[in-house]
C-alpha cells in the first residue's frame with residue numbers, strides 16, 4: 458500500500474507532498490543552534506518564525522544529541538521543553554518532541570505534542586508502551602551506540618541492511634504493542650554513529666528504506682557530512698543542506714528535518730514545480 462499520510466494524534470499529515478520539520482533546540486549545546494533559543498521567549502519566537510516560513514512540524518528538543526554530548530536529567534529536559542510545547546500546541550502547531558525519555562514523551566504529549574521523535578527508536582524501557590498509550594505519531598531513528606561515544610570508529614558490515622533491519626524490527630515491535638502502522642515513520646539517523654561513507658551510502662539507498670512501506674524522514678541539515686564534502690563550517694552549510702534535503706526527497710524521503718525552513722520550502726517549491734514531487 459502506498460504511503461499517503463502520517464497519523465499524529467488528531468492530525469493526519471498528508472505525505473503525498475514532501476514535508477518540512479523545523480528544528481527548535483532549547484539547549485545550550487546543540488551543534489548548530491545550541492544556545493540560540495535557550496531563552497524560552499526566543500525559542501517561541503523562533504518556532505513561530507519557522508511556522509510562518511512553512512514548517513509543517515516543529516520539532517522541540519531539550520537534550521543535545523551531538524557527538525560527545527552528555528545526558529541531562531528528565532526534570533531539566535522537561536523544564537526546557539514543556540512551556541514551548543504547550544504554547545505551540547495552543548497556537549495550533551503540529552509539535553514533535555525530540556526525546557529518548559518516556560517521562561518526557563508522556564508529559565510532552567499531555568501538553569499537546571502530537572509526535573514523538575526518538576533518536577533511540579523507543580529503545581528505553583517503557584518507551585514503546587508509553588507511546589502506545591497515546592495517539593501520537595512516532596519517528597524511529599537509527600543510532601549506533603550513544604552520543605557520547607557514537608563517532609568512535611563506527612564499523613558496519615552492510616550499513617544499509619543493518620539500518621533497515623534495525624528500523625523494521627523496531628517498527629514491528631511498536632506495531633505488536635498497539636502502535637498502528639500509519640503512526641510510524643523511520644529515519645536512518647544521518648551522523649549518528651556513522652562515517653561520511655556510511656551516511657552517503659544511506660542517502661543513496663533511501664529507496665531501500667522507503668520500500669519497507671514506512672515513510673522515511675531524513676535529517677542532514679548542517680551536519681558534518683556536508684562539511685566533509687564542502688569544507689564549510691556549520692554556519693556556511695546552507696547551500697549544502699538544501700542540496701541534501703532535495704536529494705533525500707528525490708531518493709524517497711517524505712519528510713526532511715531542517716534548521717532553515719524558508720530556504721528549504723522555497724527549494725522544494727521550485728523542485729516540485731518542475732515535476733520533482735513524490736508520487
Ligand code: PMM
Nearest residue numbers: 487488489574596598644646647676
Ligand atoms: N538529528 C539531530 C537530532 N534529532 N531526529 C531525527 N529524527 N533525525 C535526525 O537526523 C536528528 C534528530 C541532530 O541535529 P540537531 O542537534 O540540530 O537537532
